[in-house]
Amino acid sequence: MSETSSSRRRFVGASVAGLGIAVAPGIHLIAAQGPAEPAGASNAKRWGLLVDASKCASGCDACVKACATENGINETVADARQGSQWIRKIDLQDKRTGRQLSLPMMCQHCANPPCVDVCPTGASMKRADGIVLVDRHVCIGCRYCMMACPYKARSFVHQPLTEQNPEVPRGLGCVESCTFCVQRVDRGQTPACVEACPEGAMVFGDLKDPNSAISRRLAQVATTQVRADLGLDTGVRYQGL
Amino acid sequence: MTKLPFKLLCVTSRLRAFASKLLVLAVVLVSGLALAGESRVAKPAVIIEKADSQCVAPPEEMRRNHMEMLKHQRDKTLRLGQRGAKVSLNGCIECHASKKTGSVLGSGENFCQGCHAYAAVHLDCWDCHQPKAHTKATPAPAAAGAKP
DSSP: OOHHHHHHHHHHHHHHHHHOOEEETTEESSOOOOOOOOOOOOTTOOEEEEEETTTOOTTOOHHHHHHHHHHTOOOOOSSGGGSOOSEEEEEEEOTTTOOEEEEEEEOOOOSSOHHHHHOSSSOEEEOTTSOEEEOTTTOOOOOHHHHHOTTOOOEEOOSOOOOOBTTBOOOTTOEEOOOOOHHHHTTTOOOHHHHHOTTOOEEEEETTOTTSHHHHHHHHSOEEOTTGGGOOOOSEEEEOO | OTTSOHHHHHHHHHHHHHHHHHHHHHHHHHHHHHHHGGGSOOOOOOOOTTTTSOOSSOHHHHHHHHHHHHHHHHHHHHHHOOOSOSOOHHHHHHHHSOTTTSBSOSSTTSHHHHHHHHHTOOOOHHHHSOOBTTOOOOOOOTTOSOOO
């Protein structure tokens, strides 16, 4: 390379780096360096939930109501089967012994989520901290994930919505499910259902932190993953099943 | 000219062809505008509620790039869990919602709808996002939601 061309290159390089050339208002050839980005979800954490089914009262739906209020699920549907159901209460009975049990069922936030496997667009996704979400920007409403989920945790929105909460966008034509109240978790709060449970039957926390309340409980008591045979490694665990 | 490498020659001839195409396009455009005349859609009369305060970027930058800014931010917020960034759709609403209706939608006076109706660009954002500032969704009626 000749003396002239190398010095010219240095000059051009310096002026481009210094200015971030603006061609026209709003158009930049080279983007200016922005401020540092806020920290996001980290894989140093894995959010989990422990439900003590022995404390969960049949007929109580405080968690379901709290979820609906927090996430703005307030639409009236023509067909009850089409209503969104982020969390639901289930009553179980052992046919041989007659033992009855009530528990909340929702997205189990699997480590190996089948909904993510089957999604054709990449809308169904798992955050670094283990929260399984639907990216509605990309969801085409095909409902493969609803078919794939062994927990029937997902719902499809069948009608236009106008009453969303600002922090929880949701609308027609997309699949949705429990988000662990991700907007609350990112603020350092616990999910609305956990806060609302009158029996204190739910513990939310970081499964990777051995000193978190949930990890200490998991180390002490026998807990179950629903359909553990599927090997999905659920984030939601049940005690007293 | 003779000393120019072959590649550069190609570029200059292509540039000339492009320039002539541009000229034709400009003539067509100007004549089209002249024909349209009175039938043009009126420019949006958007009311800026907080005209004295500063947006996250200068107006000319926002006009051209707001969609890109929001698109990148939505992915970062949803997929990476980054909260509290400079750009946010709820941030837009906080400042730009109309004082009359509390919304960025509703009529040509309203911030988002005004320009988007003029530019004939469909607004998908508000199919899911809440266009009203400081909204709290009404509690669910007893009949709402599916029964187990």
